[in-house]
Amino acid sequence: xxxxxQDPRHKITKRGQNVxxxxxxxxxxxxxxxxxxxxxxxxxxxxxxxNEAQLEKSRLLSDRFSAERPKGSFSTLEIQRTxxxxxxxYLCASSSLAATRSYNEQFFGPGTRLTVL
Amino acid sequence: AQKVTQAxxxxxxVEKEDVTLDCVYETRDTTYYLFWYKQPxxxxxxxxxxxxxxxxxxxxxxxxxxxxxxxxxxxNFTITASQVVDSAVYFCxxxxxxxxxxxxxxxxFGKGTKLSVKP
Numbered sequence: 366x367x368x369x370x371q372d373p374r375h376k377i378t379k380r381g382q383n384v385x386x387x388x389x390x391x392x393x394x395x396x397x398x399x400x401x402x403x404x405x406x407x408x409x410x411x412x413x414x415x416n417e418a419q420l421e422k423s424r425l426l427s428d429r430f431s432a433e434r435p436k437g438s439f440s441t442l443e444i445q446r447t448x449x450x451x452x453x454x455y456l457c458a459s460s461s462l463a464a465t466r467s468y469n470e471q472f473f474g475p476g477t478r479l480t481v482l
Numbered sequence: 483a484q485k486v487t488q489a490x491x492x493x494x495x496v497e498k499e500d501v502t503l504d505c506v507y508e509t510r511d512t513t514y515y516l517f518w519y520k521q522p523x524x525x526x527x528x529x530x531x532x533x534x535x536x537x538x539x540x541x542x543x544x545x546x547x548x549x550x551x552x553x554x555x556x557x558n559f560t561i562t563a564s565q566v567v568d569s570a571v572y573f574c575x576x577x578x579x580x581x582x583x584x585x586x587x588x589x590x591f592g593k594g595t596k597l598s599v600k601p
Contacts, residue, residue, distance in 0.1 A: 398588060407486075407573050407591030408527070419587065454525065470517075471589060473527035 367391055369474035371457050377480045378447055385443045386477045388460030397440050398471060399432055400456040401425065408456055414440060447481045454478050483507045486576050488592035495564050496600050503559045503595045505574030511535075516550065516557045517575040518587065527573070533557060565598045571596045 371390045378384050390397045395416050400408035411430070412422045416437040425433075429447075434440040444451055455478075458471035485508040485590045495501045507516065518530040531541065533550050541548045561568055575589040 399571065405593070407569060407575075407593050408589070410588040410590070413588055423588075458527075470515075470529065470532050473519075475524075475526045477526075 368444055369459050369472055371455075371474040371477050373477055374475060375478050375480075377482065378482050379389055380447060380449060382447055383443065383445045384447055384479065386455055386457075386479075387441050388457030388474060389439045390457070391472055394459035394461040394472075395437070395462045396471075397434055398458040399440070399442050400458065402454040402456055402476070403452075409476075411442075422458060434473070444479075447479075448482045452479055452481045484511075484576055484590050486574050486592035487537055488574055488595050491496060491593070492596045492598070494600065495597045497566060498563050499599075500560060500562050501564050501597065501599075503538045503561075503572050503574075503597065505557045505559065505592060507555050507574070507576045508556065515577040517577065518548065518557075518559050519573045519575060519591075520570045521573060521594070522570040530559075530572075561597075564597075565601050566601055569597060569599045 368466050369391055374386045376384055385451045388397065396413060398413040399411040401411055402408045409425055410423050410434050413420055414434040417434050419432060428465040429445045432440060442455060456476045457474045460471045489504055493501060514535045516533045520528045520530055531548055538550050538552055540547045547560045549558045557574060571594040573591050573594045575591045577589045
């Protein structure tokens with residue numbers, strides 16, 4: 366399957382612990398996005414990368430959040446000192462100008478559901 | 483500011499009924515894209531359609547049709563002869579066009595409309 370994959374699918378952690386999520390985009394997609402979705406809401410943009418460069422961060426991305434895409438392929442999202450308010454679905458998406466003639470057509474992964482106890 | 487409003491939180495219909503999901507957007511961009519995504523109970527967002535702001539032609543794909551009206555900043559989605567498998571949360575989203583400044587690339591989603599189709 367050549368879709369966007371995310372790991373793990375579910376993560377339960379205790380408040381104060383650090384967690385890291387991984388996203389593997391569609392092969393050769395040069396843009397990768399992270400979104401957060403809480404219950405009953407639409408996805409909210411967190412950050413995105415073009416190749417390995419992180420081009421934009423949302424105000425939602427506090428200092429406890431960090432994202433990397435070291436080689437322009439997979440990406441990781443780390444949350445330090447988790448809080449109960451971090452409980453959400455974390456979605457990854459990728460896109461490619463070459464494939465669709467528009468950066469905005471994004472293909473989403475299945476998400477990682479984080480529960481902070 | 484950019485914003486997407488989906489005023490209908492939940493809609494329930496009986497199978498074979500037609501249903502329209504409303505979407506109203508706000509943007510200062512002169513060129514932009516609009517999207518609809520489907521999120522079934524499994525959780526994965528599925529891309530349905532992308533519309534360029536220059537193209538106001540309505541589009542039909544099988545039982546799905548989209549009505550884009552720039553004058554009212556609306557991009558409504560109609561499902562004809564709904565089926566149980568259409569039950570999902572549907573999101574409308576707005577994206578800025580590359581090169582026009584502001585948030586380039588990310589999507590701004592509405593809160594979604596939960597559609598329940600009963601047999």
